[in-house]
Amino acid sequence: xxxxxxxxxxxxxxxxxxxxxxxxxxxxxxxxxxxxxxxxxxxxxxxxxxxxxxxxxxxxxxxxxxxxxxxxxxxxxxxxxxxxxxxxxxxxxxxxxxxxxxxxxxxxxxxxxxxxxxxxxxxxxxxxxxxxxxxxxxxxxxxxxxxxxxxxxxxxxxxxxxxxxxxxxxxxxxxxxxxxxxxxxxxxxxxxxxxxxxxxxxxxxxxxxxxxxxxxxxxxxxxxxxxxxxxxxxxxxxxxxxxxxxxxxxxxxxxxxxxxxxxxxxxxxxxxxxxxxxxxxxxxxxxxxxxxxxxxxxxxxxxxxxxxxxxxxxxxxxxxxxxxxxxxxxxxxxxxxxxxxxxxxxxxxxxxxxxxxxxxxxxxxxxxxxxxxxxxxxxxxxxxxxxxxxxxxxxxxxxxxxxxxxxxxxxxxxxxxxxxxxxxxxxxxxxxxxxxxxxxxxxxxxxxxxxxxx
Amino acid sequence: xxxxxxxxxxxxxxxxxxxxxxxxxxxxxxxxxxxxxxxxxxxxxxxxxxxxxxxxxxxxxxxxxxxxxxxxxxxxxxxxxxxxxxxxxxxxxxxxxxxxxxxxxxxxxxxxxxxxxxxxxxxxxxxxxxxxxxxxxxxxxxxxxxxxxxxxxxxxxxxxxxxxxx
Numbered sequence: 302x303x304x305x306x307x308x309x310x311x312x313x314x315x316x317x318x319x320x321x322x323x324x325x326x327x328x329x330x331x332x333x334x335x336x337x338x339x340x341x342x343x344x345x346x347x348x349x350x351x352x353x354x355x356x357x358x359x360x361x362x363x364x365x366x367x368x369x370x371x372x373x374x375x376x377x378x379x380x381x382x383x384x385x386x387x388x389x390x391x392x393x394x395x396x397x398x399x400x401x402x403x404x405x406x407x408x409x410x411x412x413x414x415x416x417x418x419x420x421x422x423x424x425x426x427x428x429x430x431x432x433x434x435x436x437x438x439x440x441x442x443x444x445x446x447x448x449x450x451x452x453x454x455x456x457x458x459x460x461x462x463x464x465x466x467x468x469x470x471x472x473x474x475x476x477x478x479x480x481x482x483x484x485x486x487x488x489x490x491x492x493x494x495x496x497x498x499x500x501x502x503x504x505x506x507x508x509x510x511x512x513x514x515x516x517x518x519x520x521x522x523x524x525x526x527x528x529x530x531x532x533x534x535x536x537x538x539x540x541x542x543x544x545x546x547x548x549x550x551x552x553x554x555x556x557x558x559x560x561x562x563x564x565x566x567x568x569x570x571x572x573x574x575x576x577x578x579x580x581x582x583x584x585x586x587x588x589x590x591x592x593x594x595x596x597x598x599x600x601x602x603x604x605x606x607x608x609x610x611x612x613x614x615x616x617x618x619x620x621x622x623x624x625x626x627x628x629x630x631x632x633x634x635x636x637x638x639x640x641x642x643x644x645x646x647x648x649x650x651x652x653x654x655x656x657x658x659x660x661x662x663x664x665x666x667x668x669x670x671x672x673x674x675x676x677x678x679x680x681x682x683x684x685x686x687x688x689x690x691x692x693x694x695x696x697x698x699x700x701x702x703x704x705x706x707x708x709x710x711x712x713x714x715x716x717x718x719x720x721x722x723x724x725x726x727x728x729x730x731x732x733x734x735x736x737x738x739x740x741x742x743x744x745x746x747x748x749x750x751x752x753x754x755x
Numbered sequence: 756x757x758x759x760x761x762x763x764x765x766x767x768x769x770x771x772x773x774x775x776x777x778x779x780x781x782x783x784x785x786x787x788x789x790x791x792x793x794x795x796x797x798x799x800x801x802x803x804x805x806x807x808x809x810x811x812x813x814x815x816x817x818x819x820x821x822x823x824x825x826x827x828x829x830x831x832x833x834x835x836x837x838x839x840x841x842x843x844x845x846x847x848x849x850x851x852x853x854x855x856x857x858x859x860x861x862x863x864x865x866x867x868x869x870x871x872x873x874x875x876x877x878x879x880x881x882x883x884x885x886x887x888x889x890x891x892x893x894x895x896x897x898x899x900x901x902x903x904x905x906x907x908x909x910x911x912x913x914x915x916x917x918x919x920x921x
Contacts, residue, residue, distance in 0.1 A: 337911060338767060353909040354850050357767040362910075367883040371850050374883075375907045397883060683771070 305330050306619055308406075309373045310348065311394070312384030313363065315671045315690060316595075317344035320382045323611035329379075329619075334372040336362035338681045343673050352376060357683045363387045366394040373403050380404035380618040382611075386685070389594040390417060406618040408570045408593045409518075415567060416591040426588040429562040432555075434578075434587045439498040442486040449478045452500050458482060460489035461497040468492060471503060504585070506739040507578040509533065510545045511592075512560040513602045515613060515625060516569030522561045523625050525602050525610070526632050527553065532727060533740045534650065534747070539720065540727060541598035542637045543605040545579075546698055546736030552579065555586055557630055563591060571617055572599070572610050581739050597687070598638055600671055604694045605632035634667075635701040636694045639709060639728075641672075642686040645718035647751070654682040656716050663711035667694035667704060680717055688719065702734055726750060842898065844913035845891055851882035853889075853914060855904045863904075870896050870921070877915060880908065895919035 308324040310317050310333045317333060321344060324331035333339075333348035338357035345351045352372040355362030362368065366388055373381050381398055383389035383406065392410035399405070407413070416422045426433050435452045438461070439445060449456065449472070458481060460468030470485055472478045482498065490496040513525040529545035530538045548556075560575040574596050576589040599610050606628050613623035644650040660676045662668075672689030674680065680688065693708050695701040706728045712721055727733050732742060847853065855863040855878050865877050871891040878889045891897075895917040902914055 352850070353911055355910045356770060358771060361770075367885065368850050368910075371882050375850075683767075 306379035307332055307376050308615060309334055309352075309369075309376050309378035309381045309403075310344070310384070311363070311369045311372075311381050312387060312389075313339050313342070313344065313684065314673045314687065316384040316597075317342075318347060318673050319611055319671055320384060320615075321347045323609060323615055324382075326609060326612045327615055327619075327621075329615065332372075332376040332378065334363075334369055334376075336683070338683055343675055343678065350376065357681070359387065359684060366391065366397055369394055370397040370401065370403075373398060374401055378403055380406050380615065382406040382615065382618075383594070385594050385597055390592075392417075404618040404620075406571065406614050408516075408567070408573065412567050412569060413593050416593050419590070422590050423588075425566060425591075426559075426563065429559070429566040431559040431563060431588045432586055434502055436499055436501045439482065439486075439500060442482040442496070442498060445478050445482045445500070446475050448500055449475050452502050455503040455505065457501045457503045458485045459499055459501060460485065460493055460495075461499055462493040462495045463489065502585075504578055504580050504582075504587070506582050506741060507580045507587075508545070508737065509538075509576065509589075509740050510548070510556060510579045511574045511576045511596075512556050513599070513610070514560050514564050514569065514573050514575060515610065515623065516564040516567070516571060516573065517617070517623075518568060518570035520565045520568050522564035522569070523627065524557050524561060524630070525606050525608065525628060526630060527556055528598055528601055529737075530598060531738050531740045532733070532743050534743055538598065538640065539743065540637065540639055540724065540733075541601050542635065542698075542701070543601040544631055544635070548579070552584075552586060553630055559586075559588065567591075569593075572614050581737065597640070597690070600669060600690060600692045601636040601638045602632075604636040604667075604669060604692055605634050634694050634696060635698040636692060637701050637705045638693075639691045639705065639724045640687060640720065641689045641691060641712070641714070641724075642720045643680050643688050643717050644686050644720055646720050646723035646747070648718075650720070652682075652686040653718050654680045656680075657714060659713055659715035661711075661713040663691075663708040665704075665708075668692070668708055669694075674714075688714070688717075691724075698736060699734075702728060723747070842916045843893065843895070843919050844901070845877065845889075845893075845915045845917055847880060847908040847910060847912045847914055848889065849880055849882055849887060850910045851880035851887070851908065853902050853904075853906050853908045854879045854881065855900065865897055867897050867899050870894075871917070889914070891917065893917065893919055896921040 306329045308329045308331050310320045310331055321331040331348045332350045333345050334354045335345055335351050336355055336357050340351055340353050352375055354368040354372050355365060364387055381403060388394040390413055392413045395405040395410045415425055423433050437448050455473045458470045458472060468489055470481050472481055486496040486498055508531045510527055510529055512527050515523040526543055527545045528541050528543045530541045532540035556577055563575055572595050574592040578587040578589055603610055608625060613625050617623045644652050657674055657678045662670050669692040670689055674688050691708055693701060693705040695704045709721060709724045732738050865871055872894045873892055875891045876888045877891050880887045880889055898916045898918050900915045902908055
């Protein structure tokens with residue numbers, strides 16, 4: 302073994318580039334585990350070595366734990382960074398590597414399991430004293446008024462055995478609940494073979510706010526502020542910012558303290574995100590889930606606080622000091638990230654692939670671009686549509702919105718349809734400029750714009 | 756990346772289509788157009804590649820070598836000679852450690868110069884302690900092994916050359 306530790310990068314696209322850069326920063330040697338489609342990619346050229354792990358479709362390469370583990374063994378890797386998506390939150394790869402004595406850049410497998418499903422994650426949150434959404438099972442669908450009062454309105458009636466959005470009814474008052482509960486029970490029997498129901502509080506105008514944590518694995522936590530990711534379409538984040546705008550000091554403290562408590566209970570190791578729903582119509586703050594990985598939107602936090610979270614992940618996995626500072630709850634800058642996807646926002650966000658014939662990025666202070674694409678790059682059809690992340694930092698939110706608007710105008714990507722026109726529209730919208738929009742905001746606003754154009 | 760899709764790109768398209776719910780697909784890359792279908796009906800012109808089992812048919816805008824399917828460079832060379840003359844290869848279908856013998860000290864599965872059928876085992880690839888028999892995939896005479904016993908191999912790496920005209 303040489304003195305230079307090898308980091309196997311088990312991912313592709315912009316996050317592979319990001320991990321390679323972090324490996325270089327700490328003096329390690331990055332090796333890329335690539336599919337056939339990515340063996341000549343910019344990330345492959347940036348790495349010290351490429352190991353082809355399988356065919357182009359992700360289910361024959363990036364999603365195969367044995368193939369990735371085999372590549373780690375062949376590379377002589379000291380650690381494997383899984384990025385986000387793919388195998389990043391699967392205990393399977395983590396455990397295969399453990400058997401080989403190779404470090405996993407992420408939390409322990411038992412942590413991945415504990416937060417991996419909604420039921421056990423909810424229990425962990427309750428144990429940590431973190432606020433969770435009110436929910437109650439219905440014993441008798443003809444006797445529900447007291448349960449409804451307990452939850453509060455509006456609420457959802459859900460079939461316990463339902464799924465994929467089926468078997469859900471929105472109820473706004475006790476009269477509706479009395480009328481709809483027996484119907485829902487009968488339908489659940491017919492549709493799912495089981496009439497069990499539960500009631501859950503419904504938040505129609507809530508924001509998505511998340512807290513960036515970094516645990517030392519012993520129960521201690523660094524908290525790197527919060528992010529607002531409320532500009533979403535069908536639960537896909539489009540724009541993220543740090544800090545979350547317009548949070549009261551009290552709410553911010555509740556979010557950060559709750560996240561710290563979760564890190565402690567889990568003895569969480571490395572970078573993670575605790576997601577919350579923050580209601581705009583009440584004071585409620587509700588725990589959603591823990592994302593036990595580095596997230597797509599981590600750069601807004603890095604830019605706001607001046608840290609390198611990915612390098613810190615690698616250092617911790619190699620048994621080194623992560624070299625992170627203690628920071629206050631609010632960063633000294635405001636940062637906005639725009640996800641540039643290979644999708645046509647004017648055609649129902651349909652993905653497209655092909656050759657990038659011309660590419661020009663904006664330049665200037667506070668502009669960061671995380672991407673794999675370059676002129677002549679053939680954007681492959683096999684994977685998700687994220688092409689690049691445009692990240693803009695300024696001294697406050699108004700300045701950041703203005704700088705982001707200018708930056709978006711100065712991007713040229715020819716050859717593919719992108720989400721850039723959508724970003725230009727949102728950044729200029731008075732609701733976004735005001736800050737604090739709920740996750741339900743984007744869908745109808747974008748539809749209304751389309752109708753106003755036709 | 757070149758102007759034309761490589762043969763591997765085409766193979767990847769086929770495997771994508773095979774696993775999808777789509778009946779057909781059409782792809783334009785530069786000045787090369789590729790149409791793939793699981794159903795003969797969409798093609799009214801004869802195609803350059805034959806139908807193999809349940810594989811989708813392919814039709815490409817450039818000369819398609821029919822036998823040298825595993826030679827990625829072949830598609831990019833317009834004047835490619837017949838496949839057998841180039842020497843066909845048997846490629847690793849997975850990443851792992853390649854063994855030519857069923858167990859240490861045993862005789863190799865096959866030796867160069869030996870004739871094999873498509874289902875003849877030519878070696879084993881071990882991936883994370885799982886042993887996978889590797890078959891020739893085509894009939895012919897093995898002319899050489901390109902990796903030695905117990906070598907680590909990557910997906911798609913040529914393991915042996917085979918003369919399919921023999």
